[in-house]
Amino acid sequence: MTSAGTAPTRLQLFGWGAALIGLAVPTYLLLAVLLTSIGLIPIWIGIPAALGVLALQRKFLNFHRRRAGWVLGTEVEQPYRSTSGMGMYRRLITMLKDQATWRDxxxxxxxxxxxxxxxxxxxxxxxxxxxxxxxxxWWWALPADANLNLVGFLSVDSTASAIYIGVPLGLLYIGIWWWASPYLMRAQAWLTRSLLAPTEAARLANRVQQLTVSRADTVDTQAAELRRIERDLHDGAQARLVALGMSLGMAEETVARDPQAARELLAEARAASSQALSELRDLVRGIHPPVLADRGLEGAIQALVLSHPLRTDVEIDIPGRLAAPVESAAYFAVAETLTNVVKHAGASKAWIQLTYADGKLNILVGDDGRGGATPGDGTGLRGIERRLSAFDGTLVVSSPAGGPTVIVMYLPCELVAANEH
Known part of the structure; x- marks a missing residue:
């Protein structure tokens, strides 16, 4: 495939056209097996068979979408409804009710x-x-009495006539191919896009589904955050303040008869107050770090890296400030990712890149550890994904066995004026 933004050449289009002719056979077989498996749904064997064939069909047609987008110079989106987290029966019903399945x-x-x-x-x-x-x-390979009738009225019966008729006619064909092949292949790609791209109704339905999931994730995340704050207050600062009150009460009672004991109790109270203040500061820092408000995302990331045990290279190119909620989400996404590196990666080095382009904040966090990270393996990546989803952000993980691990996060956002922050 050519690089993004590069139009395919005529020879590349010729190769794709030849591939399409060959793909007609697997298309026919896949269609026949799919329709057969759907017909077998009333008996149990048809359910897993239909699910398997539908999954294979979607991968096969996603390949057609990518190649059509390549020919047309634009992306052809996938129109399918999400079926993640569904059981076998519900997944099959959702896929069969999905209009995109029947358009496929x-x-x-x-x-x-x-x-x-x-x-x-x-x-x-x-x-x-x-x-x-x-x-x-290759005229010599034909029978001696061979007589070819080209385009219905041009007769070729010798090597000489093959030269003065075949060569000009061949050049004409190649000239027509040179002019027409881009139009023919674009017509085929347009046909693909018209049937395989999401309709406006499907796009809106998928968007509603995405927002519903995102809202549920955001509500769950916020509820978990509130429970964490409540737990930290109850087990930390609140306990310290209760101990402080008890120490002051005991000091008040003993100050007259045992000044030395009262001084010790006051010293304990002072230590308890300092510890409670430190825990409150840590709690506030966990909600919204003061350095983030004071120095922005770049300064907060730099401060975060200073306390990180691994050598971490940082490269940041953001031409301004972002909205406070976006900066907070980006900061905690980077912080959680770095924590995962220390806990799970076994790495000796990490690197961070933050760039802003085309209305999107791009965050890359990598390490040279053992690799094998996935969002569903309990490393906290799923939590980062949920945090980003509240802003329509996405997370992509590349972590082959043996490393390196590269996590790329995208956050759609706009720069804000300094006085608006």
Whole structure:
């Protein structure tokens, strides 16, 4: 595939057209197996079979989406409803009720006819042109009385006629292919996009589903955060303050008869007050670090790295301040990721990159540890994902066995004026 933003060449389009002709066979087989498995749903075996074939079909058609986007120079989105966390029966019902599933099936029917025909014309023009130009070189392999009728009225019956008829005709075919093949392949890609891209209704439905999940995750996250604050206050500062009150009460009672004991109790009370103040500061720092408000995201990340036990390289290029909630989410996402590196990665080095471009904050945190990190393995990545989802953010993990691990986070946001922060 060409790099992003680079238009495919005619030879690349020729290769993709030839591949499309070959893909007609697996398309037919996949469609036949899919329809058969759907027909077997009333008996139990059809349920896992349909789920497996639908999953395979979606991967197969996502490949078509990527290649159509490559030809058209634009992304073709996936239209499917999320089925994560669902059981087998509910997942199958959701997939069968999804309009995108039936549009996929319609595409497979259309692709086997119209799409393959467009690709065949684009491929056939070049192959036919080359065949006509080289006809004289392999004329000897034909029977002695061979007589070819080209385009219905041009007769070729000798090596000489193969040269003065075949060569100009072949050049004409190649000329037509050179002019028409981009249009033919773009027509095939447009056909793919028209059936496989999400409709406006599907896009809105998926957006509603995404926002519903995001809202539920945000509510759960906030509830968990409130419980953590309540627990920290109850077990920490509140206990210290109760001990402080008891020490002061006992000192008040003993100050007259035993001044030395009273002084010791006052010393304990002073220590308890200092410890309670420290715990309250830690609690506030866990809610919204003061350094984040004072020095912004860049200063807060730099301060975070100073207290990190691993050598950590930092590169930040943000031309301004972001909204306070976005800075907070980004800060805690980086902090939690670095904590995961220390706990789980076995790394000797980490690196952080923060950049802002096209209305999006891009955060990259990497390490040279053992790798193998996934959002579902209890390393806290799922919590980061939930925190980011409240801002329509996404998290992508690349962590092959043996490392390195690279976690990329995207947060859509806008820069704000300094007096608006």
């Amino acid at each position: 099936i319609a595409f497979m029917f259309v692709e086997m006819v119209a799409g393959t025909a467009l690709a065949a014309i684009a491929v056939g023009m070049l192959v036919g042109g080359i065949g006509h130009i080289t006809l004289a070189t």
